[in-house]
Amino acid sequence: MSRAGVLERTAGAEGTAAARGAGPFRTELRRGTGPLSALLIFLSVTLAMAGKATDSRAGTDWPSSWSQTAGLLGTLVLLSAPLATAAGAWQGAREHRTRLTELLASTPRGLLRRSLPAWVSAALWPALGYLAAAAVCHAYALLYVSYGRPLLASAVAHATLTAAFGTLGFALGRAVPRAFTAPVSAVAAYVLLGATAYTDGPLARLSPVDGRTSAGHTLAWWQPPAEMLLAAGVGGAALVVAVASLRHKPLAVVPLLLAVVGGGLLTQGGDPWRSDPGATALVCDRKAPRLCLTAVHGGLLDDASRRLDPLRAKLSGVPGLPERLVEAPGRRRAEGDRALPPADMYSARNRIDDGEFFVRNAWSAMGLVRHGCRFGPRARLLNSAVDAWVMEFDDRRIGFFADEEEVRRTRAVIDRIDALSPAGREAWLTAYFTAARECAVDTVELP
Template structure:
């Protein structure tokens, strides 16, 4: 009795043995390390935005899927490298059981590694996110695609007698997915599990499920065709994949729509113009308001101003001015902080001065000097002195133009508060109506 109990304790299920020892855990660690390096190198462009983090994680499929296929291929060729293939054919277990005992642990470890990396990325974003919510819709389909790549790669590793099969498969997968990723035409590009998405794109509710069936179906069909005697059993997952693929192709661009939150604005109406930011970054409104506080304070009482600064793509409406864009992350905004509030304020002043399609009509030397004076008054910059010094060291034409600019700045600064408000009101009226000839002189 004691011997029987001891034997039961010593008997370890093959799946457990493969899962805790051998190559499978290393495959999962390789995915975590690879994603960690990729995400760390690009952290400035995603850390601080939930949508940006989700897009970065999904777009990394271009690397993860080929890596997963190579891992499965290497695991599949293990018995050939050990010269134990013939020995395994004498085992009592069915070929499918033996295949899954070797392939499933690697697939699960790769998916687990990807899930761990995604969790770490979400944790890294959480302290810096200023609105929105985590976007997780694409993650399950991405995990299925990576696990399916391991199974398909395992079949290739069993079938192709070469140590070069794994690296060649990874290279072919990377090139193939890359070509599909850069394709801009044809609905077939939507079959790509690494289809690049933007940070404002949201999939329809069934797209991740259809993509999971599309990627898992061919892998399951390949496994069944390789391991079972009745090859017709592979037709069922292949038919499911075909149906899912047809649905993805027929829907095409309709698979994606704009995030409704990206179209919403959150505004501070206590100042004029009002300051509005995208609802995705609603928590940044106090920071943006503080950056523009010097401008709004000086514009108090000025007439003919736009109703608001708005933060959305495209041309602003007639009564609006474009707020400097917070996206893409990594430029004006990094990890939830404005990188240069002074430059941000100067760009906001520029949007008050030039609106719509008036730029070409306003490239007049006199008007540009007036614009410079307004810019220097509303949002002075330390860089301006360096630019002035460069002109002072230039030829006579540059020095003469510099003297005119300095004189215009001095005249605007020397005005009384009431006189300056009236002048700025006339200036904003001329600028807003695109009539440079009516810009008041300085």
């Protein structure tokens, strides 16, 4: 078919589409690489977040904290931005790839008018894919978070940045319409984001990749608008340079100025993650000794308190118990408080996933036994027996560091402790713990 025939057929197809109410924008949004790029971004971000959520030792418990959810979603722009860039580059090079550049240039529609629908698809679909993934992750976190509000503005800012990378890819595809442009631009986007994030100084704040977010942080209000200004400015400038006429290309200065303003706010505004005093406020139960966790882990309190009940019952009436057991990362403790390790060490998704570790640390934190003493045979036997009795160890656990004879002797002492009357057990434990604080357990008689 001649070029004139192709042109006539193309014009006829466009007229039919317009008659059906499907303009070029609608056609582009329904076809091309846009929907596929959105699906790939949605799957990659969602699966990466799911992998972190199911691994309690992955270094972040994002479903229990809005700040960690926002921080990890920001890090995963490392996935969405390269995919958006590659899809945009493939979309931008479409005219050259289909050998229609000269043909379309001869139509009445100018370059800007022809390019805008394809650009909208290259920028909008990746942003929608990222936002859909962020929505799923926030809905999942809603099941577990016990403090604060979702940082939705941060997700919108990251989606804007993803769209900007799609625009950069589109511009590159138009400038260098080659098959290698898409993969090379994707690698370049990944390297740019990663290298910027791991530089020292203010430039690191230009990247959304940040591994320092913790549950006790909140995001400064100005960070998302500044990131959106930077992203929209860079993307807008790239688009103007790619599709505007030679006479209008200097207009790229306007979005570049917006990018400079956004970049200036990010680099000069200080660390956008600020300590949140409300997140580290204490919530406590009403038992003795009281258990206090930070508000961001408040959802753990009922379960943690219930797991401590057997320990509390065994030590009831023993002198020297602390007034409170406090989750105290970096906190100055009041007199009578004993510090517990951060809840992240024994919990995931605001649920305790290592109950023995938690109870063991609570028992150790009570400070009833002085460590570093020189113990004789009787003291070692009593210490082992009391520890196993408090923690309710079976013979297998007792024998982890002991031979069969030591296990048998330890179990005999445990049985004797259990055989005491409540008053007799309280009196013997009082004598034992008094001696244990003075490194004099060898003087304590067997129960």
